[in-house]
Amino acid sequence: MTTLGINPEQPQLVDDNYLNHTRGAWSWLFTLDHKRIGVMYLIAVLSAFFVAGVFALLVRTQLLTPGGTIMDQQQYNQAFTLHGGIMVFLVIIPSVPAALGNFVLPIMLGAKDVAFPRLNLFSFWLWIAGALFFVGALLTGGLDTGWTFYTPYSVDSRPEVGSMGGVIPAVTGAFILGFSSIFTGMNFIVTIHRLRPPGMTWFRMPLFLWGIYATAILQVIATPVLGITLALLAVERAFGIGIFDPTLGGDPVLYQHFFWFYSHPAVYIMILPGMAIISDLIAVHSHRHIFGYKFIAFSSIAIALFSFLVWGHHMFTSGQSALVNVIFSAITFSVAIPSAIKVFNWLATMYKGSISWNTPMLYAMGFIFIFTIGGLTGLHLGTLATDVHLHDTYFVVAHFHYVMMGSALIAMIGGLHHWWPKITGRMYNENWGRLGFVLVFIGFNVTFFSQFMLGSQGMPRRYATYPEDAGFQIYHIYSTAGSYILAIGFFVTAGYLAQSIFGGRRAPANPWGGRSLEWQCSSPPPFDNFSEAPAVGDCYDFSVLEWKSEEEGYVWRSDLARPGEETPAGA
Amino acid sequence: MQLLLEPIIMSTLAEATGKTFWMPEAASSVAGEIDWILEFINIICYVFLALITGVLVWFAIRYRRDPNEHTVSAEGPTHGLALELIWTIIPTGLVVAIFWVGMVGYIDLRESPTDSYEVSVTAQQWSWTFNHPEYGVIEGNELHVPLDRPVRLIMGSTDVLHSLFVPAFRVKQDIVPGRYSTLWFKAIKAGHYQLYCTEYCGKDHSKMLATVYVLPEDEFQAKMGKLASEYEDLPDTDLPVYALTRLYNRCSSCHSLNGDNSTGPSFKGLWDRVETGDTVFTNGKTLKDYMGSGGEFEVPENYIRESILNPGKLVRENYANVMPNNFASQLKPRQVEALVLMMKNLDKLADEGWIDEDGKVQTPEQPAADSSATVDPGATEEGG
Numbered sequence: 012m013t014t015l016g017i018n019p020e021q022p023q024l025v026d027d028n029y030l031n032h033t034r035g036a037w038s039w040l041f042t043l044d045h046k047r048i049g050v051m052y053l054i055a056v057l058s059a060f061f062v063a064g065v066f067a068l069l070v071r072t073q074l075l076t077p078g079g080t081i082m083d084q085q086q087y088n089q090a091f092t093l094h095g096g097i098m099v100f101l102v103i104i105p106s107v108p109a110a111l112g113n114f115v116l117p118i119m120l121g122a123k124d125v126a127f128p129r130l131n132l133f134s135f136w137l138w139i140a141g142a143l144f145f146v147g148a149l150l151t152g153g154l155d156t157g158w159t160f161y162t163p164y165s166v167d168s169r170p171e172v173g174s175m176g177g178v179i180p181a182v183t184g185a186f187i188l189g190f191s192s193i194f195t196g197m198n199f200i201v202t203i204h205r206l207r208p209p210g211m212t213w214f215r216m217p218l219f220l221w222g223i224y225a226t227a228i229l230q231v232i233a234t235p236v237l238g239i240t241l242a243l244l245a246v247e248r249a250f251g252i253g254i255f256d257p258t259l260g261g262d263p264v265l266y267q268h269f270f271w272f273y274s275h276p277a278v279y280i281m282i283l284p285g286m287a288i289i290s291d292l293i294a295v296h297s298h299r300h301i302f303g304y305k306f307i308a309f310s311s312i313a314i315a316l317f318s319f320l321v322w323g324h325h326m327f328t329s330g331q332s333a334l335v336n337v338i339f340s341a342i343t344f345s346v347a348i349p350s351a352i353k354v355f356n357w358l359a360t361m362y363k364g365s366i367s368w369n370t371p372m373l374y375a376m377g378f379i380f381i382f383t384i385g386g387l388t389g390l391h392l393g394t395l396a397t398d399v400h401l402h403d404t405y406f407v408v409a410h411f412h413y414v415m416m417g418s419a420l421i422a423m424i425g426g427l428h429h430w431w432p433k434i435t436g437r438m439y440n441e442n443w444g445r446l447g448f449v450l451v452f453i454g455f456n457v458t459f460f461s462q463f464m465l466g467s468q469g470m471p472r473r474y475a476t477y478p479e480d481a482g483f484q485i486y487h488i489y490s491t492a493g494s495y496i497l498a499i500g501f502f503v504t505a506g507y508l509a510q511s512i513f514g515g516r517r518a519p520a521n522p523w524g525g526r527s528l529e530w531q532c533s534s535p536p537p538f539d540n541f542s543e544a545p546a547v548g549d550c551y552d553f554s555v556l557e558w559k560s561e562e563e564g565y566v567w568r569s570d571l572a573r574p575g576e577e578t579p580a581g582a
Numbered sequence: 583m584q585l586l587l588e589p590i591i592m593s594t595l596a597e598a599t600g601k602t603f604w605m606p607e608a609a610s611s612v613a614g615e616i617d618w619i620l621e622f623i624n625i626i627c628y629v630f631l632a633l634i635t636g637v638l639v640w641f642a643i644r645y646r647r648d649p650n651e652h653t654v655s656a657e658g659p660t661h662g663l664a665l666e667l668i669w670t671i672i673p674t675g676l677v678v679a680i681f682w683v684g685m686v687g688y689i690d691l692r693e694s695p696t697d698s699y700e701v702s703v704t705a706q707q708w709s710w711t712f713n714h715p716e717y718g719v720i721e722g723n724e725l726h727v728p729l730d731r732p733v734r735l736i737m738g739s740t741d742v743l744h745s746l747f748v749p750a751f752r753v754k755q756d757i758v759p760g761r762y763s764t765l766w767f768k769a770i771k772a773g774h775y776q777l778y779c780t781e782y783c784g785k786d787h788s789k790m791l792a793t794v795y796v797l798p799e800d801e802f803q804a805k806m807g808k809l810a811s812e813y814e815d816l817p818d819t820d821l822p823v824y825a826l827t828r829l830y831n832r833c834s835s836c837h838s839l840n841g842d843n844s845t846g847p848s849f850k851g852l853w854d855r856v857e858t859g860d861t862v863f864t865n866g867k868t869l870k871d872y873m874g875s876g877g878e879f880e881v882p883e884n885y886i887r888e889s890i891l892n893p894g895k896l897v898r899e900n901y902a903n904v905m906p907n908n909f910a911s912q913l914k915p916r917q918v919e920a921l922v923l924m925m926k927n928l929d930k931l932a933d934e935g936w937i938d939e940d941g942k943v944q945t946p947e948q949p950a951a952d953s954s955a956t957v958d959p960g961a962t963e964e965g966g
Binding site for chain 1: 601603604605606615616619620623626627630631634635637638641642645646647649651652653654655656657658659660661662665666669670673674677678681683684685686687688689690691692707741742743745747749750752753754756758760761763776778779781782783784785786787788789791845901902904
């Protein structure tokens with residue numbers, strides 16, 4: 012074996028890896044290497060997450076007292092708009108597919124890169140351009156429409172009562188970000204179809220790839236609708252063509268249909284990759300073959316398809332007919348089933364496993380708890396009679412934070428810890444990792460569980476102030492306190508992860524005992540991932556590995572031939 | 583199933599209840615049914631959450647790997663069709679049941695009885711106007727409705743999307759400009775209840791609040807009669823207080839009483855500015871230019887009157903022409919007169935304690951004049 016790093020039996024740390032293969036800022040900014048693009052996405056997305064997080068803390072601080080504490084009405088409206096807009100368009104949607112997916116997907120597949128590396132780089136620069144437009148919205152008059160840009164408020168440019176001046180830059184930004192998302196999705200679909208090496212059949216793919224594949228379908232099919240909708244919105248605002256503006260004969264509810272036709276699938280663009288990560292985390296850190304592989308794989312596809320048919324459940328009180336509401340309610344419940352199937356399969360995977368209580372697995376178990384609450388509270392909202400009361404209250408806010416923040420983003424953080432040794436070549440401090448998880452988990456639940464009661468008691472969302480005698484304040488105090496704990500948790504996490512880059516132990520090729528292909532190349536991977544086709548097989552069959560204490564990692568069993576080899580590697 | 587559930591729900595739950603852990607107090611005929619459905623879903627959620635969390639924690643502890651051991655591969659089942667079918671079919675059955683009760687409850691929410699008492703509602707940034715055509719009464723940010731009688735709201739918006747939400751009644755409906763939407767409820771408990779706007783509508787969205795007063799039938803009739811004519815019967819000396827306590831709430835989201843300027847100029851000191859004519863308009867002229875002998879506002883009260891009824895004609899410098907121009911249809915001449923008198927007497931009203939330092943309208947004394955005083959604080963205000 013002379014190849015670099017792919018021999019699991021001799022995983023010497025290669026000096027030449029993707030991080031130092033070429034040097035200089037230029038070699039990063041215009042790299043075609045999917046790993047570097049993934050890392051740049053990661054830095055960009057985490058930076059945006061920091062900004063959006065600051066807005067979240069401003070929002071929470073404002074609501075400590077009924078009359079507000081630190082902002083006036085318009086500042087508050089901007090804070091929640093930018094928090095939501097940045098989190099959705101700049102953070103959660105690209106977080107797993109574009110950042111982690113870019114890094115992991117080709118390696119997992121056994122490919123050297125994605126199918127279209129230049130398009131991949133272009134996607135990244137589109138993200139940067141979109142982000143600049145979004146920030147530009149702040150500088151060109153502010154943005155106070157909410158991330159949903161509902162008409163006619165968003166096309167109303169009258170001073171004082173209309174929306175602020177940043178609507179067109181912001182929707183332009185979202186439009187550009189949409190293309191970034193579409194190109195990433197196209198790239199991944201083609202990569203999965205065309206670049207699988209011999210032996211990597213569809214049903215040998217790690218479930219992470221199934222999830223990313225289902226997500227990519229959504230990105231490609233749903234996002235163009237958002238692009239068209241936002242283009243119409245911008246034209247409406249600039250020229251008054253009368254599509255959405257009722258004073259010109261337009262229909263504001265039409266905008267909601269268009270918007271949710273994208274934005275409901277977008278919810279699954281956010282959660283499917285999260286579920287995909289969890290499927291792999293649970294199996295690897297339990298050292299246990301995933302239970303019900305095909306059920307999990309097909310449930311991803313089922314969720315992707317159903318998600319196109321349920322957008323009307325965002326509009327139960329919008330004035331659409333009772334019949335339409337009944338139909339959308341019925342279809343909405345059908346999405347609950349594949350999600351439930353996934354949860355049960357994850358639990359069954361843990362049965363008789365060998366469960367490591369390390370940071371990625373803690374995040375995975377935290378995900379199951381939080382996602383269960385997020386999914387179950389979806390029942391209250393899919394049910395027509397109760398949704399009428401709960402719609403546009405904090406119950407909805409709590410529900411979608413449990414799904415989008417507590418599930419999608421927690422899964423992303425779990426995945427980040429899982430692949431951190433692979434990405435950076437360094438191990439983080441496990442005890443700090445566990446502490447970070449405990450703070451994030453407690454902080455999250457304190458912040459958002461109180462919002463369920465707040466909402467069902469009647470507190471409307473997007474309120475800068477609230478009545479003193481309605482009994483809301485105590486829940487707001489809990490929620491704000493929780494958000495501070497959550498923030499501390501994230502700062503701790505950022506701290507020990509940053510520390511690991513400079514002072515962490517060098518990571519072995521396979522610290523967790525993963526069987527998918529990314530654990531067969533060195534940490535960090537060499538520039539071209541694999542110089543020789545890696546050993547493809549059942550990616551959840553961990554029995555081919557053994558622990559090697561001098562490596563502090565797992566290696567291919569010395570008494571076992573790797574697929575495609577005549578004799579055991581160690582013979 | 584409908585036949586099975588309806589009598590149970592209707593007979594046992596169509597009664598007013600207090601605040602619970604999850605829900606605010608229930609004061610409408612449908613609230614009991616909604617709360618029953620919510621509790622039904624809750625129970626399913628509790629069971630599943632306990633089951634999933636219990637198994638999760640149990641497995642995590644039972645199968646925890648010794649940190650010093652490096653078990654490579656744990657053996658366990660990798661698939662099981664029977665299990666997959668069980669955990670597909672049971673949840674499917676449950677969600678079908680939830681869907682069904684939710685649909686039945688929703689249809690009850692949507693189908694208003696034919697003999698409903700109708701109120702037309704106008705939502706605009708950022709206030710509510712309630713019009714009782716039967717009595718010729720128009721209310722601002724307050725809605726009086728009869729107890730135990732179905733009420734149907736026919737709602738329109740003059741600007742952007744709004745949504746009317748009364749948590750105690752468990753009803754909510756968006757209000758879309760360019761069309762009417764409706765909502766009905768039957769209040770079953772006298773009292774006053776908070777009404778919110780729940781569709782984001784711009785800067786002062788969170789101030790777009792109103793109060794619903796539910797009165798027993800005879801008190802409601804008396805109240806309507808009073809509201810229809812109270813300003814006609816009042817002596818002129820009481821008009822400023824009437825305007826402040828009964829009319830100003832429709833102005834309050836844009837015009838403060840404490841000198842703070844927001845969407846519109848504050849009313850505080852307004853009359854002084856009118857008398858001196860210092861007010862500058864967006865057209866570059868000052869009020870003085872209109873006030874001299876033979877001028878349009880030779881009588882300065884006419885400027886106030888014109889600003890209420892035709893607000894776009896002269897707009898103060900640094901402000902936008904955004905005030906609704908539909909007040910002519912909402913205010914009777916004597917009400918306009920009352921508003922003019924209110925502006926002229928703001929300092930006096932403040933001295934008498936009607937306005938506090940923050941510019942909030944107060945009730946200095948509580949004359950026990952009105953029989954509905956216990957449930958309707960608004961009714962006591964105009965007694966003074």
